[in-house]
Amino acid sequence: MAYRPAREGNLLSLYINNRAGGLIFHRDFSPNAAKLDTNEQMQLASTFSGLALIMGQLAPSRPSSGMQLLEADGFLLQSFDSPTGIKFFLTAEPDAKGLDLVLREVYTYYADYVLKNPFYEMDMPIQKGGKFCQKLDRMVAQVQDRR
Amino acid sequence: MASEAERKKVALRRLGDATFSKVDKVSAELFSLTYGAVVTQLLKDYEDVAAANVQLEKMGYNMGVRMVDELLAKASLAQCASFSETAEVVAKVGFKMFLGVNVEVAAATSSEFRLLLSENPLAEFVELPEECSKLEYSGLLCGVLRGALEMVQMRVECSLLRDTLWGDEVTEIRVLLKERLVEEFVDDDE
Numbered sequence: 066m067a068y069r070p071a072r073e074g075n076l077l078s079l080y081i082n083n084r085a086g087g088l089i090f091h092r093d094f095s096p097n098a099a100k101l102d103t104n105e106q107m108q109l110a111s112t113f114s115g116l117a118l119i120m121g122q123l124a125p126s127r128p129s130s131g132m133q134l135l136e137a138d139g140f141l142l143q144s145f146d147s148p149t150g151i152k153f154f155l156t157a158e159p160d161a162k163g164l165d166l167v168l169r170e171v172y173t174y175y176a177d178y179v180l181k182n183p184f185y186e187m188d189m190p191i192q193k194g195g196k197f198c199q200k201l202d203r204m205v206a207q208v209q210d211r212r
Numbered sequence: 213m214a215s216e217a218e219r220k221k222v223a224l225r226r227l228g229d230a231t232f233s234k235v236d237k238v239s240a241e242l243f244s245l246t247y248g249a250v251v252t253q254l255l256k257d258y259e260d261v262a263a264a265n266v267q268l269e270k271m272g273y274n275m276g277v278r279m280v281d282e283l284l285a286k287a288s289l290a291q292c293a294s295f296s297e298t299a300e301v302v303a304k305v306g307f308k309m310f311l312g313v314n315v316e317v318a319a320a321t322s323s324e325f326r327l328l329l330s331e332n333p334l335a336e337f338v339e340l341p342e343e344c345s346k347l348e349y350s351g352l353l354c355g356v357l358r359g360a361l362e363m364v365q366m367r368v369e370c371s372l373l374r375d376t377l378w379g380d381e382v383t384e385i386r387v388l389l390k391e392r393l394v395e396e397f398v399d400d401d402e
Contacts, residue, residue, distance in 0.1 A: 147281060147284060147285075148284050148291070148364050149280060149281055149284065149363040149364060150363075151281075169285070172281070172284075172285045173285040173286060175281065175285070176281040176282040176284075176285040176286070177282065177285075180278040180279075180281055180282070181278065181282075187277065187278070
């Protein structure tokens with residue numbers, strides 16, 4: 066609802082991990098996204114969950130939310146954890162803005178279009194091409210448009 | 213101190229109203245008639261009030277574990293510092309957002325609180341027949357609370373203490389905190 070679109074820099078990929086750190090959803094938004102096969106995506110996503118947990122433990126003052134933003138010269142990674150333990154993370158080109166708000170919006174879609182589907186089983190992979198996916202694609206198209 | 217707590221309550225009530233205005237609504241009549249159909253069907257299928265009570269609570273639990281994410285996604289909340297703050301969020305934001313009613317918190321401590329519902333959309337048109345006098349008609353709400361709080365790392369027990377359908381003045385739900393579940397990083401190496 067209230068997300069501000071990323072002004073510059075394309076969104077690249079979205080990952081969603083379940084409470085156990087397993088990948089339940091992945092989507093690329095740009096031809097510039099890292100070219101990974103499904104196995105690599107799953108491996109990297111769960112490694113990231115573990116890494117973020119370790120980072121939370123390294124924090125000098127606990128409790129810490131762990132890693133939220135990682136900046137590299139080639140890309141950005143923004144991460145958002147729901148209080149229920151679902152991890153949403155997004156990669157984008159380095160000058161992308163408002164990624165945290167995009168992730169909040171994705172969380173709303175998750176609550177509306179994934180969890181309210183009575184046939185969706187919690188912590189299982191989210192169906193590609195379902196309502197969630199359509200909403201997501203529409204939102205991302207808007208964000209990329211206003212670049 | 214008291215005024216600080218009051219301020220927080222007012223802020224939460226406002227947040228509850230704002231969130232309620234954001235979400236889609238459904239006719240209260242359709243809602244309570246649908247729920248009534250579910251409850252009576254359960255009674256027919258299980259032929260036992262106690263068994264129906266158990267099923268209602270279970271159904272609520274399955275709803276609660278999903279509903280909590282909608283609350284967290286749509287109402288921008290800060291993390292609760294105490295269990296009594298959790299109580300206020302449940303009452304002022306949760307109940308307002310999903311049922312459109314104002315709920316009061318009573319007897320909140322660090323391990324227990326009670327919710328007082330003076331109106332209950334689930335039971336709008338209901339009168340319990342004699343053979344169902346032990347039916348926890350709104351037991352679904354207990355399950356919802358248990359499921360929702362479990363997803364945010366609180367294991368609770370909920371029970372329906374009073375119900376307007378039993379002739380009480382208000383419907384009262386007691387929530388008891390049993391345990392805070394902590395997520396620990398376990399290095400299990402595969």
